[in-house]
Amino acid sequence: MMDDRVMPRAVVLGAGMAGLAAAESLVESHWKVTVIDASGRPGGVLGTRREDGWLVERSADTFLAARSEVIDMVARIGLSDALVGVAPEVRRALVWHGGRGIPAPDGFRLLAPGSVGGILRTSLLSPAGRLRVLAERFVPARSRPRDTADDDESLESFAVRRLGREAFENLVQPLAAGIWTADPARLGMAAACPEFFAMERDAGSLWAGERARLAARATADTGDSSRRGDHGTAGARYGQFLTLVDGMESLPVGLAARLRANGVTFVTARATALARRTTHWRVEGSGDDGPVIHEADAVVVALPAAAAATLVRGEDPVLAAELAAIEYAGSAIVSLGFSRGDVAHPLDAAGMVVPRREGRRALALSFSSSKFPGRAPDAAVLVRVFLGGALDPEVVHLEEAPLVDLARREVEVLIGARGQPRLTHVERWHGAMPQYHVGHVARVGRVSAAVGRHPGLALAGAAYEGVGIPQVIASGRRAAERVVSSAALPPAGVR
Numbered sequence: 001m002m003d004d005r006v007m008p009r010a011v012v013l014g015a016g017m018a019g020l021a022a023a024e025s026l027v028e029s030h031w032k033v034t035v036i037d038a039s040g041r042p043g044g045v046l047g048t049r050r051e052d053g054w055l056v057e058r059s060a061d062t063f064l065a066a067r068s069e070v071i072d073m074v075a076r077i078g079l080s081d082a083l084v085g086v087a088p089e090v091r092r093a094l095v096w097h098g099g100r101g102i103p104a105p106d107g108f109r110l111l112a113p114g115s116v117g118g119i120l121r122t123s124l125l126s127p128a129g130r131l132r133v134l135a136e137r138f139v140p141a142r143s144r145p146r147d148t149a150d151d152d153e154s155l156e157s158f159a160v161r162r163l164g165r166e167a168f169e170n171l172v173q174p175l176a177a178g179i180w181t182a183d184p185a186r187l188g189m190a191a192a193c194p195e196f197f198a199m200e201r202d203a204g205s206l207w208a209g210e211r212a213r214l215a216a217r218a219t220a221d222t223g224d225s226s227r228r229g230d231h232g233t234a235g236a237r238y239g240q241f242l243t244l245v246d247g248m249e250s251l252p253v254g255l256a257a258r259l260r261a262n263g264v265t266f267v268t269a270r271a272t273a274l275a276r277r278t279t280h281w282r283v284e285g286s287g288d289d290g291p292v293i294h295e296a297d298a299v300v301v302a303l304p305a306a307a308a309a310t311l312v313r314g315e316d317p318v319l320a321a322e323l324a325a326i327e328y329a330g331s332a333i334v335s336l337g338f339s340r341g342d343v344a345h346p347l348d349a350a351g352m353v354v355p356r357r358e359g360r361r362a363l364a365l366s367f368s369s370s371k372f373p374g375r376a377p378d379a380a381v382l383v384r385v386f387l388g389g390a391l392d393p394e395v396v397h398l399e400e401a402p403l404v405d406l407a408r409r410e411v412e413v414l415i416g417a418r419g420q421p422r423l424t425h426v427e428r429w430h431g432a433m434p435q436y437h438v439g440h441v442a443r444v445g446r447v448s449a450a451v452g453r454h455p456g457l458a459l460a461g462a463a464y465e466g467v468g469i470p471q472v473i474a475s476g477r478r479a480a481e482r483v484v485s486s487a488a489l490p491p492a493g494v495r
């Protein structure tokens with residue numbers, strides 16, 4: 001092991017998944033790391049509550065299996081055996097439509113109509129709406145510039161143009177709201193849905209793009225099966241989404257323990273100032289016991305964009321202005337536990353999304369106890385109700401009692417849940433979800449260019465290049481690589 005006195009030093013601000021991933025990567029590069037977080041616990045928005053046989057997630061309850069970042073991290077901390085996929089019998093989403101929950105069309109993936117039969121059979125669209133989706137392949141591709149950050153369009157404009165207004169309102173809008181809690185008229189395709197945005201440009205239509213994707217996947221599945229390890233088959237083995245059997249919090253808690261064992265110091269303090277000195281960076285903050293000051297060769301700022309903006313303002317007001325312009329939306333999650341007999345619906349899906357045009361307040365329901373084992377005691381069910389988002393911003397400011405009342409009215413109508421809940425748990429997230437509005441990719445380009453002028457500084461987190469946990473971990477690791485390669489290190493003897 002390298003002598004502490006000659007190791008380069010980094011401060012990581014924020015112990016969410018981005019900050020923890022950055023710290024892990026810096027340790028691998030033999031840096032001495034201090035992680036500073038205001039909350040005093042690792043994981044940021046991730047958190048799990050366990051009580052009397054219930055397991056309630058505070059925010060994220062699952063992550064995409066198709067990307068390897070979380071699966072690899074879970075393996076490094078020795079938790080691979082704790083991975084669980086969504087139960088195979090409920091791997092489908094329902095859409096609330098005309099007073100009942102109807103399965104999303106077979107093969108339909110957010111914007112891509114996967115199968116003709118799925119569209120023809122769905123009762124979520126009128127005959128005219130179905131024909132309009134089937135005609136998507138004949139809608140001329142809009143000519144768009146290639147390889148430029150200015151190529152963007154709102155989700156609503158893109159979906160209406162390609163699939164028709166009815167498919168947008170009945171399918172795309174509710175499925176997207178369940179992921180980004182965003183206003184689809186402002187959500188930018190280039191940042192939020194790059195895969196589908198590229199399909200039009202590269203394949204001419206969503207139909208053609210999805211067919212090409214499915215064909216490529218079929219070839220990979222048959223051609224590669226003998227060479228794949230366990231993780232390569234994650235999609236097939238677990239389905240599209242995974243969790244950890246004891247809850248998502250086991251990921252940051254396990255990683256933080258591993259980091260501590262590898263010499264990382266965790267400090268509880270709110271960072272208040274960041275400044276470049278001739279030979280190093282200086283971070284100031286306030287902790288429970290008073291001011292804290294840390295000096296380091298490099299700093300990774302893995303904070304929400306507004307907090308990052310405040311810190312960098314003194315060094316770079318232009319960068320701060322770009323960061324401050326990234327908007328966030330709030331939301332509330334009300335988790336309700338019922339006796340099984342008090343819920344009429346069979347809960348035979350992963351959850352239900354609710355189109356805005358249906359005039360309800362719930363954005364989506366997640367049927368937690370149907371998806372994963374151990375989320376509710378025997379003969380009970382756990383349902384999470386998602387409320388708020390960019391188009392219903394007042395909800396997050398409601399007191400706990402009216403929020404629970406609102407959620408109970410929603411589940412009574414949507415899944416026939418009656419009677420007194422055996423568990424209620426409310427989580428309000430004020431401004432926790434970054435909104436990738438049209439122009440976000442260009443803004444992130446300007447942010448990167450500005451950061452590039454500060455050796456030893458990097459940004460990471462959900463604000464920039466993906467809100468999902470795998471993408472956030474990737475951003476932390478990239479940030480660590482950037483500071484390792486850009487920090488202006490003095491010779492070891494003078495450190």
Ligand SMILES: Cc1cc2nc3c(=O)[nH]c(=O)nc-3n(C[C@H](O)[C@H](O)[C@H](O)COP(=O)(O)OP(=O)(O)OC[C@H]3O[C@@H](n4cnc5c(N)ncnc54)[C@H](O)[C@@H]3O)c2cc1C
Pocket residue numbers: 013014015016017018019036037038039040043044045046058059060061062063064269270271272302303304307331333429432433460461462463466467468469470472
């Ligand atoms: C309600 C909700 C549900 C979600 N569901 C899913 C899901 O199912 N699947 C999925 O993949 N993703 C989901 N996400 C997204 C994903 O969980 C987040 O994008 C990701 O965890 C954010 O990680 P982060 O490190 O960027 O930020 P955060 O987790 O926000 O961490 C930032 C950290 O910075 C600290 N901090 C803030 N200011 C300061 C300061 N001045 N000084 C020191 N510390 C400070 C905070 O205490 C916090 O620990 C969800 C997000 C939310 C909010």
